[in-house]
Amino acid sequence: MQVGDESALEVLYGRYGGLIFTLALRIVGDPELAREVLQDTFLRCWDGMDGYDPARGRVPGWLMGIARNRAIDLLRSRPHQARLREREPLVGLASESIQPDAADSIMLRRAVVSALRRLPIAQRQAIELAYYGGHTQVEIARELGEPLGTIKSRTRQAMELLRAVLWPLIEPRREA
């Protein structure tokens, strides 16, 4: 995207706006705050495209990183809301019916849903608390009353399982 290229920004929004809003809503649990995250993510993209490094991966990962950090930031500034979010069910698995998408994206989405379903609940919980809750391993261990080593092992095992299933699907898309 060229700096100041509004049409490119619109294309990015059309492609990833829904996913970013979904992610933000999952983290902050409030549509207004999620909209704030959505807007902030695209305006940060608009203000500082220099922050994107193609060597680090594709644009969606970069955008998700911005959105997630901004949402976690908002969540931490509202501790009460964070506690409410943590009581909610861990995963809402996608029905893939809302957003039209390319065939390979649908395939990847199915794979993500399937891989998450295959994770033991304790492993999925470790991943969710870290990614959607913004918790560190130490915080998760404290929260769940488990040894830190146990949480690290669960996180690693979960990520290994996800990597084994998803990386073969992601890699060709990165090279495309």
Place this chain on the structure above:
Amino acid sequence: MHPTENLAAYALGALEGPERINVETHVATCATCGSLVEQYRAVVSTLPMGLDPVAPPPEAWAAIRAEARRRRSPVREWAGTGVRPRWRRAMWPVLTTLVASLLVWNVVLQRELTRRAPGPAPGPEVEALSRRPGRLVILAGTGQPGASARLFVAVDGGGHLAISGLTPLPRARTYQLWFIRTGASSTVTGGTFRVDARGLAWAKVIVPASLDEVRAIAVTEEPATGSVSPTGQHLLESKTWQ
């Protein structure tokens, strides 16, 4: 020894403090672990696809577009035309002069640190640093006019950052130094720091073992715990240090 147990947590942004820095430092020089972290990160970026999709409000795009138009500044307009403002053209002779000053850089460093460091005067450690040979890098306030920083990198890898002109941040935010590399390797952080009420700071930073692949050095604003990768715009930046 590879920090295998912590790589997944690192990719999830769930490590902090010394553990995070240890992994960052290791990944910067270990291709095996770097590749694994890259794969983990790619996997992490797909996790939102496992959620039930929710469409944003229809008016959201209009609000983003309106704000983007409002933010379009004269600086962005010249970026698109290839015409650089006068101050940018004037930077080259200044930078040349600064590079020449490396010949006497130990004197410059001592003076600089003494002048810029908040709190007590620098002690023996800084004096020792000033006597070590190394490299001086200037970071200009690309995203925050008036701000600047000087990064002193000793040949044995020690790094010290002297900053001025940055805005003091609330407790939930911090500044973070980044080494942005080319090729397949990832951006790595040099550490986080805060400035005092005068906008000054002097911080020890971690410098990658090899600077050969570093194409830019930047400072961004991040959440207080620091980020795994830059999320804010570049407030300070140096691309001409090599």
